[in-house]
Amino acid sequence: MTGKSEHDDSEREFDYRWARDAPHKEPSARARMLAARWKENPPEPVPFRGEPEASGPRRSSWISTALVLGCVAAIILLLGYTRFQAPY
Template structure:
C-alpha cells in the first residue's frame, strides 16, 4: 500500500508542476495589491546607501580581543601557579 501512495503522490506532483497557470504566492498578491494603489518609486540598480558613519579600525578591535585573551590566559596561569605552592 505505501508504494501505491508514493506513486499517486508523484503523479499529483507531476500534474501540479505541469499546470499552465500557477497561482502567485500570498506575498506576491499582497505586494501587487499594495503597489496598485501606491506604486514604489523607481530605484537605480544599486542604490546609494547614503552617508556612512566611520567605523573603528578592525586592527584596533582585533588587538583588544587578542590582548584580552592573552590577559585571561596569563591570569589563569598565575592563579594555577599560586595554587600549586
C-alpha cells in the same frame, strides 16, 4: 466497505507532480497584494547596497583587534599565574 474508502482517499491525495506540471500557476496572496499596491504606487528603485545607517561612531578594526588580543593575553597570563600558584 473499507476497500472503497481507501480508494477514495487515494483519489483525493494531492498529486505534486500534476501541480508542478500545471500550465498556469496562481500567484500567492502576498504576490497579488503587492502587484495591486505597486500598480497604483510603484516602489522606488533601491541600490544593491543601500547607504550605511549612521549608528554612531565606529571603532576602527585595529582597535577591536587589539582589544580582543589583549583580552586573550590577559586570560593566558591569569591561567598561567593560577597554575603557578597551585600546590601540586
